[in-house]
Amino acid sequence: MISFNMKSENRLNDWIKSVNNEKLPGVVKKHALNISASAAKNAPVDTGLLKNTLADGAKPKDPHKWTISDATEYGVFQELGTSKGVTAKHFLGGAAEREAEPFFEDVRKALG
Amino acid sequence: MSIQSPLDAALYTALGGTHTNAGTAVFLQVAPDNYPLPYVIWSYVNEGDRNETPHRLKDVVVSIFAYASTPTAAKTIDAQIDGLLHHRTLTVTGWTNFMTRRENGYALEETDSAGKKTWGCGADYRLYLDQ
Numbered sequence: 001m002i003s004f005n006m007k008s009e010n011r012l013n014d015w016i017k018s019v020n021n022e023k024l025p026g027v028v029k030k031h032a033l034n035i036s037a038s039a040a041k042n043a044p045v046d047t048g049l050l051k052n053t054l055a056d057g058a059k060p061k062d063p064h065k066w067t068i069s070d071a072t073e074y075g076v077f078q079e080l081g082t083s084k085g086v087t088a089k090h091f092l093g094g095a096a097e098r099e100a101e102p103f104f105e106d107v108r109k110a111l112g
Numbered sequence: 113m114s115i116q117s118p119l120d121a122a123l124y125t126a127l128g129g130t131h132t133n134a135g136t137a138v139f140l141q142v143a144p145d146n147y148p149l150p151y152v153i154w155s156y157v158n159e160g161d162r163n164e165t166p167h168r169l170k171d172v173v174v175s176i177f178a179y180a181s182t183p184t185a186a187k188t189i190d191a192q193i194d195g196l197l198h199h200r201t202l203t204v205t206g207w208t209n210f211m212t213r214r215e216n217g218y219a220l221e222e223t224d225s226a227g228k229k230t231w232g233c234g235a236d237y238r239l240y241l242d243q
Binding site for chain 2: 076077080081082083084085086087088090093094097098101
């Protein structure tokens with residue numbers, strides 16, 4: 001199983017929590033779901049298990065922290081590649097990277 | 113415009129040769145079939161354009177993995193790569209690399225059908241380049 005924490009760096013995360021802005025949980029949720037959808041869209045498909053579990057893989061740990069994960073043992077090898085010829089697809093890491101700027105832009109807007 | 117071709121050359125120059133215990137066994141995406149361990153593989157996680165200034169500015173994340181027959185050997189090569197890239201400057205044709213840093217680190221273990229283990233150790237490196 002692979003997972004990706006949709007959270008900011010710890011110190012920034014602590015500060016965001018301390019701000020107690022009511023819009024931030026919605027911002028984190030929105031972008032966690034976007035990452036999940038993008039990862040599922042770009043995941044390699046054989047049986048469809050990886051893609052389907054990623055699409056439903058965004059779960060809240062707390063209002064400011066979501067985890068996105070699949071439910072397969074081989075997802076990590078598709079994501080990062082192997083020594084045996086499986087190329088790294090980076091469907092989850094790439095999705096998170098593409099979502100970073102829109103996420104921080106929404107955080108900036110939420111904090112006014 | 114992709115930066116990958118000049119960056120491929122820069123990474124090979126930085127990591128290949130005698131710089132790590134993998135020697136010249138440094139490959140993009142995948143190693144040749146049955147290539148002997150150890151070796152290094154790099155791949156692109158993301159190539160972003162930061163459209164914030166009049167300059168062309170690239171925000172690139174590259175995943176670099178060392179594969180070896182023991183965890184210690186894989187970690188040693190990973191540490192050598194860290195020493196070559198983290199907070200160092202790459203020479204990239206047509207671009208100025210003004211920041212390179214190590215981010216997420218990974219460790220993997222693979223077991224083939226014969227029970228033979230291969231150990232992988234690596235990290236993502238973020239590079240900012242402009243022109």
